[in-house]
Structure formats: structure tokens, C-alpha cells
Amino acid sequence: MSFCLPLPGSVQACFGTAGTADAGVPPLDLWLSPQLQQALVAGVFLAIGWQVGAWQNRRRDDRLRAKREEDLQRALLAEIRAHVVGLEQQMPTPDDAAILIERVATGDLLPTLPQHSNDRIYAAVIAEIHILPGAVIDPIVIYYRLLSIMEALAADLRRIARRDTERAAQMMADYLSLMEETRDTGLHVMRVLTASLGGGGAAVERMYNEDAKAYGDELSRQLPSELAELRAGLDRRGVSNRSSDPRGR
Numbered sequence: 001m002s003f004c005l006p007l008p009g010s011v012q013a014c015f016g017t018a019g020t021a022d023a024g025v026p027p028l029d030l031w032l033s034p035q036l037q038q039a040l041v042a043g044v045f046l047a048i049g050w051q052v053g054a055w056q057n058r059r060r061d062d063r064l065r066a067k068r069e070e071d072l073q074r075a076l077l078a079e080i081r082a083h084v085v086g087l088e089q090q091m092p093t094p095d096d097a098a099i100l101i102e103r104v105a106t107g108d109l110l111p112t113l114p115q116h117s118n119d120r121i122y123a124a125v126i127a128e129i130h131i132l133p134g135a136v137i138d139p140i141v142i143y144y145r146l147l148s149i150m151e152a153l154a155a156d157l158r159r160i161a162r163r164d165t166e167r168a169a170q171m172m173a174d175y176l177s178l179m180e181e182t183r184d185t186g187l188h189v190m191r192v193l194t195a196s197l198g199g200g201g202a203a204v205e206r207m208y209n210e211d212a213k214a215y216g217d218e219l220s221r222q223l224p225s226e227l228a229e230l231r232a233g234l235d236r237r238g239v240s241n242r243s244s245d246p247r248g249r
Contacts, residue, residue, distance in 0.1 A: 069131050075121045077193040083118040084186035087179060097176050105169035110161050113154040119144050133201030139189045146182040
């Protein structure tokens, strides 16, 4: 017993039970030659191999990028931490700062400011900083920008300290203020890098959100008392806190 199927070219393929002429013939041989079947199988395996290889390469690149990203952040954190510690040790108290500025103004003191060279790691990795999380890049760039401004201001101060003591005193005050700002920025960058190393960019975003919430809560607690103090001060001065609208609005 057998049955036939039409094929292109007015050819029929017949299939029968054991003992017939077409029994035991692989079905694909009726449509494709064995050579073409082998080529198709090889092509399928080759395409799968390409996909698997590309996936493995992406995984390897991602691991290398993550490792490099972590190494950069740890190196920058170490450099910034060392400099922030130095700034904290150099920061004078408000009274000492006032005395220092006065002595510079009178010409009694020629300021000898340290030569800051704390950006060697940053200068070495600046070409790769783009691989860091976006929330980390901005604070780092701002911190090292402040460092460069400090260095430029210190160089100008050393140059004019003998010629113009009054201007030197003003620059000394600016330098001390900039030193404090740089220290605070460095502490912030250290928090950002520590959070990023612990949980990546998502951890940094959570830190920012928590800081914003804490600031809002603190502002909400302080604002009523500050407004009350302001009203009390206006009342003591005899200033009405009511609107000038005669209807009281």
C-alpha cells in the first residue's frame, strides 16, 4: 500500500509500506539532496555558534568594564581621601584665620602655601572617566576643578604678597574659604564613591534622594520657628505683619 504527494515539476513522491520500492527512504531526500541537507545543518550550527560567541564576548566585556570601573573608583577615592585629610589638618580655626589675614594685610607675614599635587591619579585616568556612573562623574570633576582653582589662587597670592599686601589679604581670605569648600566637596565625593562601590549608580541615586528628603524634613521643622522669630522681631520693631489691604487680605 502506498500514497503519493505532488512535487514541483509535475513529479510525485510516493510512500509505501515495507516491501515497496520507496520504503526506507528518508523523507527529506525527496525534496533536498544529502549535500544540501548537510549544508543547512552546518549553517544552523554556525549561526548558533556566532550568537553564543557574541554573548560570551559581551559578558566578558561587561566583567572587564565593571572591574575597571571599580579600580578607577577605588584609586580616586584613595587620592581624594588623602587630600581631604590634609585639608582638615591645614584648616585654621575662625580666630586663627582672622589673625592670619590681618598679618598678611600688615605685611607681617608672607604666606607660604603648600604646592598641591593631588591630581596625579585623576590626570592619569581622565580619558577613561566616562565609564564611571553618571552620578559619580560630576562630583569628581567639580572637586578637581576646585583643586585647580586653589593652585592658581595660591600661585597668584605668592606672586603679589610683597607688592600689594591689602590685595594679598583679600586673596588669602578667598583662599581659606576655597579650602573649606574644597574640603566639604571632597567629603561629599567620598560619600558618593563609597555608595557607588557598594551598590553602583542606583545606590548613589538613593543616597541623593535620602539627602533631599532629610533636607526637606529639616527645613519643615525649622521653618515654622524661624517664621515665628521673624514675626516676633517685626512686632518688636512696631512693624505690622498684616497685609496693607484694608480688608485684611
